Amino acid sequence: MEPSATSPISPMLAKALDSVPDADSVAGGLLYEPKWDGFRAVIYFDGETVEIGSRGSKMLTRYFPELVEAFTAQLTQPTVLDGEIMVRASSRGSTGGERLDWEALSQRIHPAASRVAKLSVETPAMFVAFDLLALGDESLLERPFSERRAALEALAQGFAAPLTITRTTTDAALAREWLVEFEGAGLDGVVAKPLAASYAPGKRVMLKIKHHRTADVVVLGYRVHKSGNGVGSLLLGLYDESGELRGVGGASAFSDARRLELVEELAPLVVRDEDGAAVTGETDRSRFSGSKDVSFVKLEPTRVMEVRYDQMEGSRFRHTVQFARWRPDRDARSCTFEQLEIPAAYDLSKVLE
Structure with missing residues (x-):
């Protein structure tokens, strides 16, 4: 047909x-x-x-x-x-x-x-x-x-x-x-x-x-999985030249078992208020968010993980990145934008010739 x-x-x-x-x-x-x-x-x-x-x-x-x-x-x-x-x-x-x-x-x-x-x-x-x-x-x-x-x-x-x-x-x-x-x-x-x-x-x-590259990033928080059980995605950040920790994207695609393990693994890092309740925040909404829940559980920015990524779009990862491994040897403050590989500029009109 x-x-x-x-x-x-x-x-x-x-x-x-x-x-x-x-x-x-x-x-x-x-x-x-x-x-x-x-x-x-x-x-x-x-x-x-x-x-x-x-x-x-x-x-x-x-x-x-x-x-x-x-x-x-x-x-x-x-x-x-x-x-x-x-x-x-x-x-x-x-x-x-x-x-x-x-x-x-x-x-x-x-x-x-x-x-x-x-x-x-x-x-x-x-x-x-x-x-x-x-x-x-x-x-x-x-x-x-x-x-x-x-x-x-x-x-x-x-x-x-x-x-x-x-x-x-x-x-x-x-x-x-x-x-x-x-x-x-x-x-x-x-x-x-x-x-x-x-x-x-x-x-x-x-x-x-x-293109596949790796970077060491700071874990800022996590979103609860849409099922209500376990970690759906991890929110990631890097330090800029002024020393400010900026969000750069997220990592997801965890198995059911791993999502539950991450909740326990990250529990000591959860930021809590004076009553002991977990502190939450919200990421910025976009036209793609709609009514989607954009809340996340805040974590102390001390845990470093290595991720695989393909390219950047401005100051953020262009696509969702993949977890590679934890980096307990890295100090979170050392995770800066300077480590990212920036491709040499190339004129699009030459590609279209």
Whole structure:
């Protein structure tokens, strides 16, 4: 059946690897692409109207009117595209170039139509296509990726900003260079796609290689798990240049048993009032919080843990980090932003060439 907005397709996913694999490590070979860091989106155009579906099949159409206009103007027949929605902005570094701006992109999800219209002009989005799932009345899902890519390249000859197509290479050595260089433009890593593979909705057929680093952080508190039992997530902090302890993100994904163990393990660190009750606080709310409980149990900031992270967004971890180990040998005051690895700036426009 041809994918459509009335029968939305679940995007094909990727499984993580520690390093870029050789091109001949998979039968039929691999094609490498930059791993874009935005909103994964499947575009459905029936010849008249456009719908934009998210990774979870939630419709994002109303939030990106400038993209709807572009797809309507540039697509000449029914089309289903897989790709990424992003916002580009001037680099915060000294290169004078551009980079991806996740914060500006996240601001685009707003309930007020007037705000959506305003931001579509002030921080317009772009779409980078990396797969073609249907064209005309034909579904391409069963075709090998090599054929889908060739069809996408032919289609993209008619693209103009804000629509574009991702660059690719079959050279693993070049892909390894991209993994290092493109992070400075805000990208998330490298994706390797089997050229002989059909499109497998919801399956982890592609391979992704992301940046993985470690940092020693201070545990500031914990949120109770949504079940009401045990630790749901740990809140983490680092000391800035002025000596202030600032929140930088959280760590989660603990097993049921580990969640309960952490409550006992952290009990001696719980800050208590004069009556012996645990002191709680609240993290800042965002448009993604909604009615979610943002309260947490405060802890004395003396426990240090090592975490694995991929990249920073401003002064916070871009994604939830993973617990690596406790660091009883580290003094909490020694956990500063200086330990973080900051990638060299790289101009986004060079990635898009």
